[in-house]
Amino acid sequence: MTALEKQPEAPAAGEPLVVLDGVNKWFGKLHVLQDINISIKRGEVVVVIGPSGSGKSTLCRAINRLETIDQGSIALDGDPLPQEGKALAALRADVGMVFQSFNLFAHKTILENVTLGPIKVRKKPKAEAEAKARELLDRVGVGVQAEKYPAQLSGGQQQRVAIARALAMEPKVMLFDEPTSALDPEMIKEVLDVMVSLAKGGMTMIVVTHEMGFARTAADRVIFMSDGAIVEENTPHEFFTNPQSARAKDFLGKILKH
Amino acid sequence: MEAVLDNIGLVGWAFAHTVLLFLFSGVLSLLLGTFLVALRVGPVVVLQRAAATYVTVVRNTPLLIILMFFQFAAPKLGVTFNFIDVQWGEVSMTSFFGAAVVSLSLYTSTFVCEALRSGVNSVPLGQAEAARAIGLSFGGVMSQVVLPQAYRASVPPLASVQIALLKNTTVAGVFGVMEALARMRILTNNFTGQKIGIFLAFAIVFVVLVEVLSFLASRLERRWRIA
Numbered sequence: 001m002t003a004l005e006k007q008p009e010a011p012a013a014g015e016p017l018v019v020l021d022g023v024n025k026w027f028g029k030l031h032v033l034q035d036i037n038i039s040i041k042r043g044e045v046v047v048v049i050g051p052s053g054s055g056k057s058t059l060c061r062a063i064n065r066l067e068t069i070d071q072g073s074i075a076l077d078g079d080p081l082p083q084e085g086k087a088l089a090a091l092r093a094d095v096g097m098v099f100q101s102f103n104l105f106a107h108k109t110i111l112e113n114v115t116l117g118p119i120k121v122r123k124k125p126k127a128e129a130e131a132k133a134r135e136l137l138d139r140v141g142v143g144v145q146a147e148k149y150p151a152q153l154s155g156g157q158q159q160r161v162a163i164a165r166a167l168a169m170e171p172k173v174m175l176f177d178e179p180t181s182a183l184d185p186e187m188i189k190e191v192l193d194v195m196v197s198l199a200k201g202g203m204t205m206i207v208v209t210h211e212m213g214f215a216r217t218a219a220d221r222v223i224f225m226s227d228g229a230i231v232e233e234n235t236p237h238e239f240f241t242n243p244q245s246a247r248a249k250d251f252l253g254k255i256l257k258h
Numbered sequence: 259m260e261a262v263l264d265n266i267g268l269v270g271w272a273f274a275h276t277v278l279l280f281l282f283s284g285v286l287s288l289l290l291g292t293f294l295v296a297l298r299v300g301p302v303v304v305l306q307r308a309a310a311t312y313v314t315v316v317r318n319t320p321l322l323i324i325l326m327f328f329q330f331a332a333p334k335l336g337v338t339f340n341f342i343d344v345q346w347g348e349v350s351m352t353s354f355f356g357a358a359v360v361s362l363s364l365y366t367s368t369f370v371c372e373a374l375r376s377g378v379n380s381v382p383l384g385q386a387e388a389a390r391a392i393g394l395s396f397g398g399v400m401s402q403v404v405l406p407q408a409y410r411a412s413v414p415p416l417a418s419v420q421i422a423l424l425k426n427t428t429v430a431g432v433f434g435v436m437e438a439l440a441r442m443r444i445l446t447n448n449f450t451g452q453k454i455g456i457f458l459a460f461a462i463v464f465v466v467l468v469e470v471l472s473f474l475a476s477r478l479e480r481r482w483r484i485a
Contacts, residue, residue: 066387084301086395093393103388107407107482116402117392162388169392 023072034229047215050225096166096174104150136164156187261449271348272441279427286363291370317368328357358430377412417475
């Protein structure tokens with residue numbers, strides 16, 4: 001898995017890559033994102049945690065505009081998110097997304113799942129895309145499954161393929177929307193291992209998760225959300241050992257001791 | 259039955275017309291139906307409404323009326339198919355044939371559209387989201403991810419629609435295309451004593467043709483079954 005650490009990374013680590021400024025969103029009367037301001041630096045790994053319904057997934061999905069926002073702005077690499085059309089498609093190609101339910105293309109083989117974007121969006125020659133895809137599949141440990149269909153793989157394998165599919169686009173940032181929540185406990189580790197090596201390799205990552213272990217080992221920063229707002233933001237060590245807000249203390253009390 | 263066997267050549271050519279009407283209209287209706295469903299589920303509201311209106315109007319009009327329109331009314335509006343004139347053995351494809359193909363295609367495409375739309379609705383939303391997330395455009399999402407899965411899910415209803423089309427080709431016999439129904443009418447008129455045998459013979463050929471079609475559909479369904 002150490003090969004993952006050799007991710008090609010854009011130069012100039014440390015400058016802001018994803019900037020959310022005054023983001024608000026309502027679902028009807030429900031204020032699901034309340035004045036969100038976040039700046040994520042290149043190479044930074046940010047873990048977003050919080051109780052169900054706190055808006056973490058919506059936040060994650062807003063960054064590649066699978067959810068629209070009502071107020072504020074989101075910028076990627078200095079450019080505001082396009083409204084729609086070709087520019088939006090181009091932005092999404094630069095943002096890797098991993099879903100809770102994997103969402104591998106059910107009618108395509110594992111290899112085709114990974115090569116679809118590079119061939120159709122990046123216009124790479126098929127042979128080149130396939131070579132790169134096999135390399136990525138090997139890295140995430142499912143290389144031997146390349147000719148199978150998604151339904152023939154376990155959940156953990158499918159999620160690792162989904163990560164390879166996102167990586168094949170050579171994204172600037174990777175979004176993970178509860179990537180392990182639909183997995184059996186024994187499969188969670190294999191997915192987290194891949195994510196940890198990605199993080200160590202310098203990939204910019206925004207991870208919505210309930211895996212506190214991942215937050216502790218791989219995160220540079222933890223963002224705690226509750227009821228659509230950012231309640232607390234800190235380093236993992238500070239956040240877990242010395243939470244400031246009552247809401248965070250309550251949440252951590254519930255999930256860390258049972 | 260003897261009347262059919264004695265005129266087996268003519269009957270064969272008549273069914274050649276039937277099969278050709280079906281093949282041309284089948285392919286065109288699938289293409290047009292796919293286009294319609296793309297409009298219906300697409301992001302442009304005006305096109306959604308236009309496609310929905312088209313489906314409502316054409317689907318709710320009897321096929322016979324659509325054919326009459328293209329045979330009698332359309333030429334007065336300057337829409338003719340006189341440029342079509344293909345002779346192949348006893349098969350003659352003329353303006354009548356063209357008008358029949360157009361009518362059958364327009365009519366059947368609305369059913370194809372609705373069968374496919376049920377297929378599109380059966381594709382989980384996450385599939386389209388994942389396709390968008392790797393940067394595919396609406397066209398790419400539809401052609402690469404959503405429609406291929408929608409087709410797989412729609413094989414049984416699409417087969418029914420195409421079977422209905424195969425049988426609907428008989429309507430063209432009323433309008434100057436020498437297909438199975440037209441030939442059957444000539445035979446029953448000339449051999450009035452053998453009406454039942456003639457009916458049976460033609461019915462059996464239709465049953466066989468439809469059976470071939472449903473066999474192909476079930477083959478396709480099995481081959482496309484997602485592992």
